[in-house]
Amino acid sequence: MAQFAATASAPPGAGDPHSHKGATRHTYGAVDLGTNNCRLLIARPDDGTFTVLDAFSRVVKLGEGLGQTGRLSQPAMDRTVAALSICADKLRRRNVSLSRSVATEACRRAENGCEFVERVRVETGLALDIIPPQEEARLAVLGCHKLLEPGDGPALIFDIGGGSTELVLVEPGEVSPRIRAWWSAPWGVVSLTETEGREAIEGKDRVAAYERMRQRVFRSFARFVDMLPESREDIRLLGTSGTVTTLASVHLALPSYDRRAVDGLQVPIESMREINAMIARMDLAERSALPCIGAERADMVVAGCAILDAILDIWPAERLGIADRGIREGILRALMARDGYVL
Numbered sequence: 001m002a003q004f005a006a007t008a009s010a011p012p013g014a015g016d017p018h019s020h021k022g023a024t025r026h027t028y029g030a031v032d033l034g035t036n037n038c039r040l041l042i043a044r045p046d047d048g049t050f051t052v053l054d055a056f057s058r059v060v061k062l063g064e065g066l067g068q069t070g071r072l073s074q075p076a077m078d079r080t081v082a083a084l085s086i087c088a089d090k091l092r093r094r095n096v097s098l099s100r101s102v103a104t105e106a107c108r109r110a111e112n113g114c115e116f117v118e119r120v121r122v123e124t125g126l127a128l129d130i131i132p133p134q135e136e137a138r139l140a141v142l143g144c145h146k147l148l149e150p151g152d153g154p155a156l157i158f159d160i161g162g163g164s165t166e167l168v169l170v171e172p173g174e175v176s177p178r179i180r181a182w183w184s185a186p187w188g189v190v191s192l193t194e195t196e197g198r199e200a201i202e203g204k205d206r207v208a209a210y211e212r213m214r215q216r217v218f219r220s221f222a223r224f225v226d227m228l229p230e231s232r233e234d235i236r237l238l239g240t241s242g243t244v245t246t247l248a249s250v251h252l253a254l255p256s257y258d259r260r261a262v263d264g265l266q267v268p269i270e271s272m273r274e275i276n277a278m279i280a281r282m283d284l285a286e287r288s289a290l291p292c293i294g295a296e297r298a299d300m301v302v303a304g305c306a307i308l309d310a311i312l313d314i315w316p317a318e319r320l321g322i323a324d325r326g327i328r329e330g331i332l333r334a335l336m337a338r339d340g341y342v343l
Contacts, residue, residue: 029099035162105163143330153234243304
């Protein structure tokens with residue numbers, strides 16, 4: 001079931017207004033375990049920002065089969081523990097003094113999610129915090145809001161995950177945007193793909209299957225749409241996730257992924273719609289042949305396009321901002337803010 005809340009809370013990440021002085025700089029770590037990916041970032045504060053010392057990302061497909069069984073499978077857990085062991089080793093070798101590790105939709109939904117978290121603690125030493133959707137949305141906003149286009153109108157920030165999609169409506173604030181409302185829909189690239197079925201997505205009627213997915217996601221946004229402002233002047237749109245960064249790479253026709261070219265890019269909505277339609281028509285082999293999709297993302301990217309199309313239907317901005325940053329960066333900023341750093 002989708003979850004909803006509206007809030008008039010303080011800006012995300014608001015903390016000590018004074019810069020950090022006179023203390024030894026810590027090294028900070030952030031682990032984000034999603035339904036599809038396991039990601040790590042290690043950084044140190046550096047003159048109003050932070051410098052990344054190490055990073056790691058691996059597709060683990062933790063939520064594979066979850067929609068059918070309600071449980072995390074043994075192979076998925078084994079893959080994920082192997083990836084988390086690498087994260088734990090990097091945290092130790094980098095002498096990280098403060099870190100936070102979070103788990104999202106797959107662990108929230110799974111009957112054995114808490115058992116898995118305990119296994120991770122025993123085998124890797126990492127203490128995973130299964131966070132609620134509202135915290136997931138807050139961290140995503142905190143991590144990427146600096147890439148919002150300038151403007152005085154409302155903005156929608158979204159994160160397409162493996163098991164859910166978080167939508168956050170924000171308005172301009174003095175330092176950081178204020179969150180007006182948020183929504184978590186139970187559709188991510190893994191859950192939507194498995195619900196529609198790979199046979200339908202790859203079959204001769206795959207365009208019709210794509211439209212069914214888009215409509216399914218659109219319906220799940222219905223209550224959130226009621227909270228959106230009627231005025232659509234000066235609206236802005238910013239997305240963070242593997243889906244939007246991958247599609248931005250296709251838009252740029254990159255021979256291989258380049259974060260410097262993608263992070264902060266503004267893509268015209270018409271161009272993004274055309275890419276979505278093109279990918280919906282392709283078969284698995286054709287998608288795999290696209291350099292920045294490849295075999296690793298070819299099976300899930302269609303669902304990502306359908307989710308993105310549904311978001312564009314409810315929030316018709318002129319451009320889509322692309323952020324190759326999100327929950328990990330939000331965790332780091334929150335940890336550093338608690339120690340008095342202003343980033």
